[in-house]
Amino acid sequence: MLAVHLGPGGWTFAFDHARTRAGQCDFGRRRITVSRHIVTRVSDDDVDQVLLHEVAHALAGPRAGHGPVWRRTAADIGYTGSRLYDGPVASELAPWVGTCPAGHEHFRYRTPTRPLACARCARRFDGRNLITWERRAATA
Template sequence: MTVIQANADEELNKQQQKAPRRRLQDVMDLAHRLLAEHELQNWRISFDHARRRAGLCNFSTKTISLSRHYAREATFEHIKDTILHEIAHALVGPSHGHNAIWRRKAREIGCSAMRCHNLTFTKARWIMTCPNGCFAVERYRRKSGLICSSCKHNVEFAPAQDDA
């Protein structure tokens, strides 16, 4: 990493509390810089509305997509690592998933090579429960027609309580 890049990274860290629109632009700028650095000129960057995954590499459209929720909430270091994670996928191709070839490339370009993040950047809107008490889990979406695998009763959805 050059001194200029380190200074740019430090400056972006100082501005974590920027307005969301400016923050997304900073993330977009970083992503474009990293794409150019790794010679992926034909690839695009976009934001999506994912609530559980941070990034996605789409080979058919040559697009790296980042969750806007994640980009607003995660630290700059996590965001950079996610972008590098997706760039590693783009560099090794679609047949490698998270195998040893992908991990080697990810580490080579400065990524932690972690397969998944453990950040919670959005709250689930629903609690899905079995009326007989078999389970209760958080869900981001409601889905009709689900049944409990233990007792075979229809599951119920209730709004999640806001901790605020």
């Protein structure tokens, strides 16, 4: 897919260990990566969409972000998704699991350093909705 849209040479592809994002376009290294954890959780069509999303970034350039130039480029090459990945993430790999008083679960890959309140229970910070964190014994 990279060769079709970006031409031969120049850009490389690899899998990475990201757990919360699906893909990345690294302009400095001219490299597109896709999360090995997320690829195992989605369909082949979804993986193709992730690749198209990142290829659109490569074609649109480093300053395009998710703006109009990127959106046009993405549509032109067949990307049909949104600007953000909203599929499954590798939450079972998160070493920190938090629970609010209402029972909503939250996952963190880095040690929580400040009090956090559940955003599902209230839009603004509310001390009554504080999340209690526990470190998992071992993660895969």
